[in-house]
Amino acid sequence: xxxxxxxxxxxxxxxxxxYRRISDFRRxxxxxxxxREVSVEPPLPDGSTLSDWTVLFRGGLMRWRERxxxxxxxxxxxxxxxxxxxxxxxxxxxxxxxxxxxxxxxTASFDLGIPTLAEILDPVAASTLRHLIxxxxxxxxxxxxxxxxxxxxxx
Numbered sequence: 001x002x003x004x005x006x007x008x009x010x011x012x013x014x015x016x017x018x019y020r021r022i023s024d025f026r027r028x029x030x031x032x033x034x035x036r037e038v039s040v041e042p043p044l045p046d047g048s049t050l051s052d053w054t055v056l057f058r059g060g061l062m063r064w065r066e067r068x069x070x071x072x073x074x075x076x077x078x079x080x081x082x083x084x085x086x087x088x089x090x091x092x093x094x095x096x097x098x099x100x101x102x103x104x105x106x107t108a109s110f111d112l113g114i115p116t117l118a119e120i121l122d123p124v125a126a127s128t129l130r131h132l133i134x135x136x137x138x139x140x141x142x143x144x145x146x147x148x149x150x151x152x153x154x155x
Contacts, residue, residue: 001088001109001110001111002109002110002111002122002125002126003107003108003109004091004106004107004108004109004110004126004129004130004133005105005106005107006104006105006106006107006130006133006134006137006145007103007104007105007145007146008103008104008106008134008137008138008141008143008144008145008146009098009101009102009103009104009143009144009146010101010102010104010137010141010142010143011099011100011101011143012100012101012142013101013102013141013142013143014097014101014102015075015095015096015097015102016072016075016095017102018075018095018102018104018140018141018143019072019075019076019077019093019095021140021141022077022093022095022104022137022140022141023068023070023077024140025038025040025051025068026038026039026040027140028136030139031135031136031138031139031140032132032135032136032139033056034055034056034057034128034131034132034135035053035054035055035056035132035136036054036055036056036061037052037053037054038051038052038053038054039051039052040068046069047069047070048067048068048069048070049067049068049070050065050066050067050068050082051065051066051068051079052064052065053065053066053084055132057125057128058124058128062084062085062086063084063085064081064082064083064084064085064086064089065081065082065083065084066079066080066081066082066084066089067079067080067082074094075094075095075096076092076093076094076095077092077093078090078091078092079091079092086110086111086112086113087111087112087113088109088110088111088113089108089109089110089111090108090109090110091106091107091108091109092105092106092107092108093105093106094106102141102143103146104137104141104143106133106137108129110125110129112125130145133145
């Protein structure tokens with residue numbers, strides 16, 4: 001399954017503030033044309049939320065619903081697709097202290113569910129995801145991606 005990891009540094013933002021901004025999914029469309037819409041439902045009894053996403057991909061729209069689980073004590077959150085256009089999509093955000101600011105770590109694994117086209121589509125999807133997350137962290141935090149990697153091999 002393809003796996004994407006990005007690191008970004010936000011020198012002027014502390015981890016708690018970075019986490020607060022990253023957790024505000026509704027703002028993501030402000031920072032990239034790729035994210036067309038995000039709606040977030042009120043928190044469930046366990047504190048998690050359900051969010052619906054519409055994202056531009058290869059000239060079309062991808063849609064999914066995910067469960068977002070928040071861990072404010074560790075400045076991290078996890079997400080997992082419940083329904084949608086991916087076969088599977090899950091990952092996490094983590095905001096950790098780094099000097100006077102914050103290192104943001106984003107990870108995601110996905111399966112587009114089209115094994116015959118995986119060799120072609122997986123690298124494109126990974127590249128799109130890296131670009132999208134880079135735009136979001138730059139817009140939300142003034143951060144620049146410092147390290148990125150993608151493993152698009154199939155498990």
